[in-house]
Amino acid sequence: MNHSERLSVMTANNNMENYEETYRSFDWKEVEKEFSWYKTGKVNAAYEAIDRHAESDRRDKIALYYSDPERQEQYTFAEMKEKSDRFGNVLRRLGVKKGDRFFVFLPRTPELYFSVLGAIKIGAIVGPLFEAFMEAAVHDRMENSEAVAVITTPALLERIPVKELPALKHIILVGAKSDLNEGHYDFDLEMERASSKLDIEWVDREDGMLLHYTSGSTGKPKGVLHVHNAMLHHYQTGKWVLDLQEDDIYWCTADPGWVTGTSYGIFAPWLNGATIVIRGGRFSPDDWYQTLERYGVTVWYSAPTAFRMLMGAGEELANQYDLSKLRHVLSVGEPLNPEVVRWGLKVYGLRIHDTWWMTETGGILISNYPSMEIKPGSMGRPFPGIEAAIVDDEGNELPPYRMGNLAIRTPWPSMMRSIWKNKPTYEEYFRIHEWYVSGDTAYRDEDGYFWFQGRLDDVINTSGERVGPFEVESKLVEHPAIAEAGVIGKPDPVRGEIVKAFVSLREGYKPSEELKEEIRRFVKEGLAAHAAPREIEFKEKLPKTRSGKIMRRVLKAWELDLPTGDLSTMEG
Numbered sequence: 319m320n321h322s323e324r325l326s327v328m329t330a331n332n333n334m335e336n337y338e339e340t341y342r343s344f345d346w347k348e349v350e351k352e353f354s355w356y357k358t359g360k361v362n363a364a365y366e367a368i369d370r371h372a373e374s375d376r377r378d379k380i381a382l383y384y385s386d387p388e389r390q391e392q393y394t395f396a397e398m399k400e401k402s403d404r405f406g407n408v409l410r411r412l413g414v415k416k417g418d419r420f421f422v423f424l425p426r427t428p429e430l431y432f433s434v435l436g437a438i439k440i441g442a443i444v445g446p447l448f449e450a451f452m453e454a455a456v457h458d459r460m461e462n463s464e465a466v467a468v469i470t471t472p473a474l475l476e477r478i479p480v481k482e483l484p485a486l487k488h489i490i491l492v493g494a495k496s497d498l499n500e501g502h503y504d505f506d507l508e509m510e511r512a513s514s515k516l517d518i519e520w521v522d523r524e525d526g527m528l529l530h531y532t533s534g535s536t537g538k539p540k541g542v543l544h545v546h547n548a549m550l551h552h553y554q555t556g557k558w559v560l561d562l563q564e565d566d567i568y569w570c571t572a573d574p575g576w577v578t579g580t581s582y583g584i585f586a587p588w589l590n591g592a593t594i595v596i597r598g599g600r601f602s603p604d605d606w607y608q609t610l611e612r613y614g615v616t617v618w619y620s621a622p623t624a625f626r627m628l629m630g631a632g633e634e635l636a637n638q639y640d641l642s643k644l645r646h647v648l649s650v651g652e653p654l655n656p657e658v659v660r661w662g663l664k665v666y667g668l669r670i671h672d673t674w675w676m677t678e679t680g681g682i683l684i685s686n687y688p689s690m691e692i693k694p695g696s697m698g699r700p701f702p703g704i705e706a707a708i709v710d711d712e713g714n715e716l717p718p719y720r721m722g723n724l725a726i727r728t729p730w731p732s733m734m735r736s737i738w739k740n741k742p743t744y745e746e747y748f749r750i751h752e753w754y755v756s757g758d759t760a761y762r763d764e765d766g767y768f769w770f771q772g773r774l775d776d777v778i779n780t781s782g783e784r785v786g787p788f789e790v791e792s793k794l795v796e797h798p799a800i801a802e803a804g805v806i807g808k809p810d811p812v813r814g815e816i817v818k819a820f821v822s823l824r825e826g827y828k829p830s831e832e833l834k835e836e837i838r839r840f841v842k843e844g845l846a847a848h849a850a851p852r853e854i855e856f857k858e859k860l861p862k863t864r865s866g867k868i869m870r871r872v873l874k875a876w877e878l879d880l881p882t883g884d885l886s887t888m889e890g
């Protein structure tokens with residue numbers, strides 16, 4: 319990495335004039351004064367995100383723009399309040415109570431936003447599911463959290479294994495066409511019937527609000543619980559990292575099935591009263607540029623894979639669109655290559671600001687700010703109020719340029735508060751006294767900029783989406799042809815990593831291209847498209863420890879032509 323390359327400050331009139339000074343003087347207590355709880359002690363994040371504006375001069379300001387080939391819609395803050403109030407009443411009538419888990423399994427349409435907000439307004443804990451999830455992924459998440467209700471579409475309902483979810487009582491259907499079964503409700507009808515005024519549930523700052531499932535290297539996905547207090551973090555990072563100002567049109571390209579799509583697709587912008595654009599469907603360069611142009615997007619938060627694909631689509635394409643309104647661009651999810659940053663500067667005339675955080679951290683912890691020089695390849699510097707460090711396994715802080723665990727001093731407002739029904743896993747993150755250990759390795763330079771190096775575990779990061787190898791392996795071995803499977807991330811220039819599977823076959827099965835295709839489809843249809851192995855390699859035998867654990871480390875070494883390291887625990 320080139321540590322001396324610097325892109326100077328380009329944005330004038332940003333919300334944080336001087337990083338160093340702000341970092342020195344900032345106290346989270348100042349942010350508390352922004353919210354109603356300052357007086358009452360009770361709070362609700364959805365109230366602060368929507369109702370507060372609906373009761374102010376912003377009531378007729380557009381909160382949300384949406385369009386697809388059939389629909390073109392926009393909603394003011396007052397309308398968002400009404401819709402979410404109605405939905406809160408729909409859930410209440412069904413008997414959903416504070417603390418109950420309510421799942422949202424919808425394409426990225428306005429209904430998703432009404433239902434997330436409405437559920438949070440009555441104090442329920444929302445579990446958002448990415449629309450590409452298939453049955454196994456849906457099952458694991460709804461079963462672990464004992465969800466009592468879900469909102470979905472008739473098409474997605476087929477992927478909810480209702481019979482295997484004994485806690486699930488209510489299914490609300492958006493776009494129900496046929497007669498409803500028992501326990502099924504029509505969204506439109508229920509919304510119409512419900513009162514447009516909700517008696518909001520005032521909760522404690524530490525009460526649960528969102529349950530985001532994410533992958534580790536072993537075991538089933540873990541349910542990361544976030545609480546209402548996270549709004550402090552969402553609000554302040556929205557101000558200083560997204561740099562949201564009154565006239566901004568903001569587009570976060572992430573789906574609310576992932577934490578970026580809730581923390582920065584819902585809360586950070588709306589807590590700041592900004593107008594957002596939502597856009598579902600698959601990535602396409604034309605469509606994305608059209609979206610930027612049509613709405614005059616000013617602030618754009620996306621991911622390295624998308625920027626690399628746009629780079630692949632070429633400069634001429636970008637020049638066909640009027641992107642002149644764009645003023646601030648940000649990235650998250652995987653390492654942002656310096657050449658992408660340089661390309662962005664050339665083609666958009668803007669610096670792409672990298673940000674670092676995780677599902678578990680709930681909000682941005684390390685970032686580049688408009689008023690700060692960018693060193694391409696670096697994730698930037700800690701957010702004010704956040705202490706980040708590189709520590710060894712005992713918790714000793716390491717000097718500049720020494721690689722080690724990227725750790726954050728506990729606590730901070732949006733830190734996860736538990737892993738659902740899994741205390742040991744939660745405690746693992748805090749094994750070093752007073753530190754949260756991220757699982758990423760990094761180093762810090764002499765100016766305090768952090769440089770990402772890699773992950774310590776086997777978690778795969780493909781196109782910014784986190785895939786647990788164990789989940790994919792478990793699905794693979796359900797296929798009748800597969801005896802054993804080992805899954806790793808293989809470096810890829812566009813996707814960062816791709817999912818690669820090594821499999822051994824059962825007696826009577828022969829390796830073939832058709833079989834590979836069939837296996838790929840099996841994972842895609844059973845788990846999720848992004849988790850399906852793009853590459854499959856057949857092996858007679860997989861490297862295993864004597865206790866029978868597949869050694870992914872050895873598979874990775876094979877793949878990368880690296881030394882395999884210590885093989886003393888490998889079986890015969």
Ligand code: WT7
Binds near residue numbers: 577578653674677756
């Ligand atoms: C992992 C977290 C919440 C953000 C979306 C992903 C990797 C995240 C960066 C970055 C290099 C990054 C890390 C992290 N990651 N941001 N700026 N540079 N790597 O959330 O699915 O919980 O994944 O994504 O490895 O641990 P996630």
